Amino acid sequence: MARRWRDGRGALIVHGERGDVPVPLEVASSYRARTKGLLGRDAVDGAMLLTPAGSVHTFRMRMPIDVAYLDRRLHVIAVRTMKPGRLGLPRLRSRHVLEAEAGAMAGWGVRAGVRVTVDVR
Numbered sequence: 001m002a003r004r005w006r007d008g009r010g011a012l013i014v015h016g017e018r019g020d021v022p023v024p025l026e027v028a029s030s031y032r033a034r035t036k037g038l039l040g041r042d043a044v045d046g047a048m049l050l051t052p053a054g055s056v057h058t059f060r061m062r063m064p065i066d067v068a069y070l071d072r073r074l075h076v077i078a079v080r081t082m083k084p085g086r087l088g089l090p091r092l093r094s095r096h097v098l099e100a101e102a103g104a105m106a107g108w109g110v111r112a113g114v115r116v117t118v119d120v121r
Contacts, residue, residue, distance in 0.1 A: 005051055007033045010120035012047050012098070016109030023047050023100075023108055027120060038065060038099055046100065049118060053097040055090040058082045064102035068110050069094040076114045079105055 005027045012025040024046030028034045034050045039060050050056065056067055061084040069077040069091040077091055081102050098110070110116070 005029045005120055008120060010118060013117045013119060014108045014110055014114060016114045018109045021108050025049055044101055048099045049096060051096040054094040055088045056097050057087045058084050066100045066102055066105040068098040068105055070096040074116050076110055076112050078112055079110055
């Protein structure tokens with residue numbers, strides 16, 4: 001089931017132990033938006049979904065970020081915290097990548113094995 005989203009805003013719904021947790025979401029699906037990602041920002045409100053994407057880097061980032069790798073069914077494969085100036089290794093089966101401020105994903109219950117959904121407006 002291929003998903004195609006457009007650049008824009010919506011909500012990420014984390015289906016975890018805390019029930020359904022809604023998180024403000026920015027979708028970056030165009031090449032330009034994915035390339036920019038969170039570069040040049042000092043903060044992010046919620047999360048950013050890069051799609052399609054299998055890996056990320058934090059060169060020219062101003063802050064450490066949490067990175068969650070998602071498979072095609074939006075199950076979390078892995079979550080890592082990356083400091084600025086790092087290159088993340090590509091993840092096998094990763095089709096989408098979530099980025100957020102470091103520490104935020106633990107608060108939302110995002111961890112390996114959890115399923116998320118994307119609600120775009």
